[in-house]
Each structure stands twice: as C-alpha cells, then as structure tokens.
Amino acid sequence: MIVPGSDTQELAAALSAALDEPLAAVEYDRFADGERLVQVPETDDRAVVVASTVSDSAHVELLQLQDAARQQAEEVVTVLPYMGYARQDAAFEDGQPVSARAIARAVATGTDRVLTVNPHETAVCDFFDVPATPVDAAGRLAEPLPSLSDPLFLSPDAGAIGLAETVSDAYGDGEVDYFEKTRTSDTEVEIEPSDATTTGRDIVLVDDIVATGSTMSTAVAQLTAPARVFVTCVHPMLAANARTKLERAGVDAVYxxxxxxxxxxxxxxxPAIAEHL
Structure with a gap:
C-alpha cells in the first residue's frame, strides 16, 4: 500500500497507479500548539511511505508516517522523492554537523530500505543504516519538452553534465555541453559554455535542483542569441522569487x-521509482 506524505500526494497517487497498489487514506492534523499528527487507518503487508522532506515539519511527519505504518506492515519502504538537507553532506566548518548524515540516521530508524530520487550526491545513500538506493529520474525531463531546433543541453558545471546527457539521450537528439567558470578577479567570475555555440539554437538548461534561481538566471545571461531557452530540473524548489528571476532572465518555460x-x-x-519497487 502507498502511504503519502501531505506534501507528496500527487506523486503518491501516480505511484499507486503505476504499481497498481492501493493508496492509503492518510489523515493529517495539527494540535493547537502546532504539533503534527497523522493517522494511517490501514496498510498491507508492505507499506511504501512516499514523502518529500521539503521542510523541517515534513521530516517530523515522515517519522510519524513510518511509525504508524510499522504498527501494521511487515515491511516499510521509504521513498524520499526529495531529501531535504541532502546538500549538507559535509561539515563546512569545525563544530558543524553533517546534517545529511543526521537526517539519514533518523529516517533509517523507521524503515527497512530507502529510495531517494537524484540526491545532489549519491554518496548520501551511504549515511543510511539500512539499504538505500538513488533513483535517477532525470530522463523524465525530456517528456514535456516541445519540438526543439538544433538543441543544446547545458549543465551549470562539469559535475552535472551527466544529467544533461541523460536528458539529451531521452530526448533523442542534441548536443551536450556545460558552463565553464573563469575567475577574472577576487570577486568576479565569468561563466560561458565551454565549447558549443548557442546562437540560433534551442537551449535546455539542466540541473538537479533549482532553489533560488540565481545560478540559472546567471547562466541564461551568458547565452549568445539563443532561439529559445528552457530550464529543466528534477527538483523544482523555486524558493522565494526564483520563478520571477527566471522569467526576467528570458526563460521561455520551466519544467x-x-x-x-x-x-x-x-x-x-x-515510473522511475516504480522500477525499484
């Protein structure tokens, strides 16, 4: 049975349909002091908890869902479509936590295994004390793209070029490149596509997450006379005014x-998650 988190109900419903498994009628509530409460009326022998941890509150709800499911199910599988704190995979300064590790350990206490979709670094899966598998869903981003003319798939840096290659392969056409950073002074950095020309071409910018929109907006500004510009990402966080930044930068569409x-x-x-279940 698929057990949805309150922030992940559409995806849970889609996964229920893909697997032909029932969707649990989860109820979500809050006490007067703000504390969360969930109720999972029933599950099957296997409970698949599907919850993106987009906030601290969502992390608490996930732990509650796992605990409620465990009372009835023989196996609990946790699907983290988006794992919050995953980018804090190292201590930046002495005395700071490895937050991704702390979160992973907490999640692992209530589950038998974990799936997480395109974590920023797949190494975060090693932090879980139960088997954890990264799911690559980047290829799904090719589906909503319109018909493209001489497409160029660009990642914001060399480290993310694998995502751009995956989307290009799924689309079935196009060149792949990445933005190269050149430091011109202590405070200024120039970025531009390392090899490919952008003039007159449809450009598809690809990344795992768009959070503030600053990186993508800066990248768009470096393109020379593109025909159209599309932004694609697995995790569309789009915090604060990120969507406005992209619109002002001249992006034709965001997927x-x-x-x-x-x-x-x-x-x-x-569909990508279902392959692992």
Whole structure:
C-alpha cells in the first residue's frame, strides 16, 4: 500500500497507479500548539511511505508516517522523492554537523530500505543504516519538452553534465555541453559554455535542483542569441522569487518533476521509482 506524505500526494497517487497498489487514506492534523499528527487507518503487508522532506515539519511527519505504518506492515519502504538537507553532506566548518548524515540516521530508524530520487550526491545513500538506493529520474525531463531546433543541453558545471546527457539521450537528439567558470578577479567570475555555440539554437538548461534561481538566471545571461531557452530540473524548489528571476532572465518555460509539487511540475517520476519497487 502507498502511504503519502501531505506534501507528496500527487506523486503518491501516480505511484499507486503505476504499481497498481492501493493508496492509503492518510489523515493529517495539527494540535493547537502546532504539533503534527497523522493517522494511517490501514496498510498491507508492505507499506511504501512516499514523502518529500521539503521542510523541517515534513521530516517530523515522515517519522510519524513510518511509525504508524510499522504498527501494521511487515515491511516499510521509504521513498524520499526529495531529501531535504541532502546538500549538507559535509561539515563546512569545525563544530558543524553533517546534517545529511543526521537526517539519514533518523529516517533509517523507521524503515527497512530507502529510495531517494537524484540526491545532489549519491554518496548520501551511504549515511543510511539500512539499504538505500538513488533513483535517477532525470530522463523524465525530456517528456514535456516541445519540438526543439538544433538543441543544446547545458549543465551549470562539469559535475552535472551527466544529467544533461541523460536528458539529451531521452530526448533523442542534441548536443551536450556545460558552463565553464573563469575567475577574472577576487570577486568576479565569468561563466560561458565551454565549447558549443548557442546562437540560433534551442537551449535546455539542466540541473538537479533549482532553489533560488540565481545560478540559472546567471547562466541564461551568458547565452549568445539563443532561439529559445528552457530550464529543466528534477527538483523544482523555486524558493522565494526564483520563478520571477527566471522569467526576467528570458526563460521561455520551466519544467520540473513532481518530487516537489509546484506549478512547473510537468512530469512524474513515478515510473522511475516504480522500477525499484
């Protein structure tokens, strides 16, 4: 049975359909002091908890869902479409926590195994004390793209070029490149596509997450006379005024998945997750 988190109901429904498994009628509530309460009326022998931890409160809800499911199910599988704190995979200064490790250990206490979709670094899966598998859903981003003319798929840096290659392969056409950073002074950095020309071409910018929109907006500004510009990402966090930044930068459309449910969530990662269940 699929057990949805309150922030991940669309994806949970899509996964229920993909697996032909029932969807649990979870109830969500809060006490007067703000504390969360969930109720999972029934589950099957296997409970698949599907919850993106987009906030601290969502982390608490996930632990509650796991505990409620465990009371009835023989096996609990936790699907983290988006794992909050995953980018804090190292201590930046002495005395600071490895937050991704702390979160992973907490999540692992209530589950038998974990799936997480396109974590920023797959190494975070090693932090879980139960088997944890990264799910690559980047190829799903090709589906909502329109017909493209001489497409160029660009990642914001060399480290993310694998994502751009995955989307290009899924689309079935196009060149792949990445933005190269050149430091011109102590305070200024120039970025531009390392090799490919952008003039007159449809450009597809690809990344795992768009959070503030600053990186993508800066990248768009470096393109020379593109025909159209599309931004794609697995996790469309789009915090604060990120969507406005992209619009002002001249982006024609933004496409994300439903790991984080936003108006730009144009495609579901349910088929990619279902392959591992």
């Amino acid at each position: 994300g998945t439903d790991t984080i449910e936003r108006p730009v969530s144009a495609v579901s990662v349910a």
